[in-house]
Amino acid sequence: MSVNAAEKALVLAEALPYIRRFSGKTIVIKYGGNAMTDDALKEGFAKDIVLLKLVGINPVVVHGGGPQINELLERVGKEGKFIQGMRVTDQETMDVVEMVLGGLVNKEIVSLINTHGGKAVGLTGKDGHFIRAEKMFLSDESDEKIDIGQVGEISSIDPSLVSLLDRQDFIPVVAPIGVGANGEAYNINADLVAGKLAETLHAEKLILMTNTPGVLDKQGKLLTGLSAQQVDALFADGTIHGGMLPKISSALDAARSGVNTVHIIDGRVPHALLLEIMTDDGVGTMIRAS
Numbered sequence: 001m002s003v004n005a006a007e008k009a010l011v012l013a014e015a016l017p018y019i020r021r022f023s024g025k026t027i028v029i030k031y032g033g034n035a036m037t038d039d040a041l042k043e044g045f046a047k048d049i050v051l052l053k054l055v056g057i058n059p060v061v062v063h064g065g066g067p068q069i070n071e072l073l074e075r076v077g078k079e080g081k082f083i084q085g086m087r088v089t090d091q092e093t094m095d096v097v098e099m100v101l102g103g104l105v106n107k108e109i110v111s112l113i114n115t116h117g118g119k120a121v122g123l124t125g126k127d128g129h130f131i132r133a134e135k136m137f138l139s140d141e142s143d144e145k146i147d148i149g150q151v152g153e154i155s156s157i158d159p160s161l162v163s164l165l166d167r168q169d170f171i172p173v174v175a176p177i178g179v180g181a182n183g184e185a186y187n188i189n190a191d192l193v194a195g196k197l198a199e200t201l202h203a204e205k206l207i208l209m210t211n212t213p214g215v216l217d218k219q220g221k222l223l224t225g226l227s228a229q230q231v232d233a234l235f236a237d238g239t240i241h242g243g244m245l246p247k248i249s250s251a252l253d254a255a256r257s258g259v260n261t262v263h264i265i266d267g268r269v270p271h272a273l274l275l276e277i278m279t280d281d282g283v284g285t286m287i288r289a290s
């Protein structure tokens with residue numbers, strides 16, 4: 001697709017009201033592991049984050065890395081297992097999760113952003129103990145507890161570390177690892193960290209980037225807007241399953257807790273972030289609290 005000069009100018013001009021509206025505001029962006037597969041997409045993501053920062057927005061990145069964890073688990077001869085969208089995490093798996101999320105994936109994103117002129121700083125919840133967690137239990141249909149190991153739910157987030165970085169023009173890049181009362185590491189679903197962080201920071205927007213066009217109905221058609229009631233119906237009839245379960249729950253919680261707009265978008269679309277934030281053409285599914 002070639003765009004002529006006049007069209008380019010129009011697109012740039014279209015961004016002005018959005019820059020004015022969001023300048024000085026915090027936007028939490030969850031970058032899912034499934035949207036990180038392609039090098040060009042990763043570069044595009046990093047450039048978009050730098051651009052947002054340069055126009056005065058405070059982007060806070062929370063990343064996943066589910067497929068990347070699976071890859072390393074396979075290499076050491078272990079199989080990844082999920083229940084209700086949560087990874088069953090024994091101690092050996094936890095070590096791999098920490099290596100991949102806190103190490104490989106976190107540093108790759110930090111490095112990409114910094115290559116393009118940003119000042120990214122990588123964090124896990126262990127840094128400054130800023131994400132406190134406790135053991136999460138799931139429950140089955142008959143309300144029996146299911147133990148899934150070292151998986152955490154968030155008990156609290158201290159916003160001061162992230163705010164401090166924001167104020168000094170750094171871009172926080174957060175790996176979803178929490179710390180327990182005795183300093184132990186917990187594996188937390190990245191969507192949950194992004195949602196809770198958006199709520200704690202009083203973010204203007206939460207954007208969850210994944211590998212589908214958004215939330216799809218039973219026929220595979222994109223649902224562009226969803227209310228809490230509609231979400232409940234989709235849960236009940238099984239339209240939402242697997243990794244979409246924690247994503248929607250977290251999106252809904254954030255919307256209910258005062259995050260102005262919450263979107264689930266397709267991270268495989270080049271510059272999906274800019275399209276969502278800076279143009280009239282919103283992409284994906286918007287989740288509303290009511």
Ligand SMILES: Nc1ncnc2c1ncn2[C@@H]1O[C@H](COP(=O)(O)OP(=O)(O)O)[C@@H](O)[C@H]1O
Nearest residue numbers: 032033034210211212215216239240241243244
């Ligand atoms: N109704 C739905 N609409 C879209 N995706 C869905 C739906 N229900 C389940 N999914 C699944 O959720 C996945 C996204 O969650 P996940 O695999 O955890 O991605 P991410 O790594 O981005 O968090 C999709 O790839 C799809 O397989």
Ligand SMILES: CC(=O)N[C@@H](CCC(=O)OP(=O)(O)O)C(=O)O
Nearest residue numbers: 033064065066086087188189190
């Ligand atoms: C408890 C739990 O499931 N944790 C996730 C953390 C990473 C994540 O959420 O990655 P995506 O966003 O790429 O799915 C996991 O171990 O895969």
